Each structure stands twice: as C-alpha cells, then as structure tokens.
Amino acid sequence: MNANIYRILRRLSYAVCIGMFIVVLNGALVTKTGSGSGCGTDWPLCNGKFVPAYTIESMIEYSHRSVTGVVGLLVLALFIYVLRYAKHHREALYYSSLTLLFTIIQAIMGALAVVFTQSPPVMALHFGFSLLAFASSFMMSVVARRYERGIDSTSVVNSVRAEFRYGVWFTLLYTYIVIYVGAFVRHTDSSGACMGWPLCNGELIPELSGGTGIAFMHRVAAALLFVVIAIMSHFAYHKHKDNREIQLCGIWALILCAAQIASGAVVASTITNPDLFLFASLLHTVLICGLFSVLCYMSIRVWQLRQK
Secondary structure (H helix, E strand, O other), rough: OOHHHHHHHHHHHHHHHHHHHHHHHHHHHHHHHOOOOOOOOOOEEEEEEEEOOOOOOHHHHHHHHHHHHHHHHHHHHHHHHHHHHHOOHHHHHHHHHHHOOOHHHHHHHHHHHHHOOHHHHHHHHHHHHHHHHHHHHHHHHHHHHHHHOOOOOOOOOOOOOHHHHHHHHHHHHHHHHHHHHHHHHHOOHHHHHHHOOOEEEEEOOOOOOOHHHHHHHHHHHHHHHHHHHHHHHHHHOOOOOOOHHHHHHHHHHHHHHHHHHHHHHHHHHHHOOHHHHHHHHHHHHHHHHHHHHHHHHHHHHHHHHOOO
C-alpha cells in the first residue's frame, strides 16, 4: 500500500472518531435537556415533518438524529475503504467492523426509543453501545496512525504477565458496569435524589430506596472504581518500568478516573443550577469517553504484549 492510501485511512478514521464523540455528547445533551420526546413518536421525521418546527427540544433531538446519520455514513465509508484497501490488516478490519456494528445497534435502539417508550435499563444500554462505538473508532484511529508511520503494533518487545493482563481486563469490565449504572441514574432521573457531596442528603448512608438508592449505588461503585484503577495503575507503573506505553496508560487512566469523580461531585453540587448542571454533566460524559477509550486501548495492548 502506498503512503497516500494510509493517509486517507488515517484522516477518515479521525473524522469518524470525532464524529462518534459528537454523537455521544449530543446524545447526553438530549437526555440532560429532556429533549428525547422533542420529535414526538415520529422517526425518521420529526413531528411529521422533514424540517421540524422550531422548539429547543425538537431542534436538539433532530440535530442528534442528523449528526448520527452523517456519522453513520462516514462509518460505512470507513468500513468500505478498509475492505477495499486494508483488509489484510486484521486490526483495521476488526475495529472498522465493530464501529459499524455498534453504530447500527445504537441507531436502531435510538429509533425504537422514539417510536416505542423504552425502559431506563434499555436506554442505559443504548448509551453503552454508543460508548462502545466511540471506543472502537478511537482504536481504529490509533492503528491507522500506526499504519501511516509504518509501526507494527503486533510486535512484542516487552511482554506483560498474565496476572496483570487479567487485572486490566477486569478493570475495563468493571468500568463499563459503573458507566452503565451512571447511565441508569440519568435515565431514571435519580440525580436529584442524592443531594450534596460527599454526603447524600446530609447522610453518610441514606435510606436506600427509589432514586436515592440508585444514585448512592453509583457513588459507591465509582469510589470502588477509583480504588481498582489505582491498584491497576500502581502495577502498570512499578512493574513495567521497561514499558513506557503501559506506564502512561496507567497514569492516564488514574488521572481521568479522578477527574471523572471530581466532575461527578460537581454534577451533584450543581443540580439546582440548570446551566452549571448541564455543563458539568457534559464534562462528565467527555471524561467517561476518555477513560473508557484508554482502558480499551490498554486491554488490547496487554493482549498483544502477552508472554508467549
């Protein structure tokens, strides 16, 4: 393959990754502003029109649909380009396929949520698939950049032990569970059921019922996540001094987790201020994307650097 093909692949991968990030952020905006019903129960039209009447809710919801449609076409173009020019690169074929698959799933779930009212657990899963689509596009961008630079990501220089590899995979799985619980809090409107931070409604352990129990469970899960990532990062840094890449992944995972918890505290503290609450919530989503993507990348790398 010539350099121009790799250059186009990288640029297309970057465009898809940025687009998927906007889709995730726009979806969070729809949820936080309660704009999910801004187009009624019509899909793909909005209140029976191709161009909806101007209301804040309808414009937010319709913009989310429009962005998702454009990004979906970019995802399809990337997949076709990989099939045409880079199918011999297994990683590229794998990540482009996953991006396309998760994009289709989350788009279908989004359409069904409009036409048929979905339960909070299903809507939380919708966010989970959107996050998986973004993480897949992020990994595609990473390998496309490597291809252009002529770097073989599958070569093993400094291997990692199986125990550490399993620890990284456990951390990724637990992180996804915590993110799902957070999305469940959002879709059950339970954020306001646990006022204040670090106390919940002025209590260390509140009455664990209804929305309060859901929100408190998320806080406990997030605190445990920080402990899990701190332990994983400790071993990444101190047991892999000959592998700067693994060390940096551990450092960034810890930084992003700490920032995510801090943004969660800001979310809990700004519930009574709609503007600050919306900003803090979107920042929380941005940090979630970053943390999950770093852990996905780390999970792939510890597999590629496994002892043989």
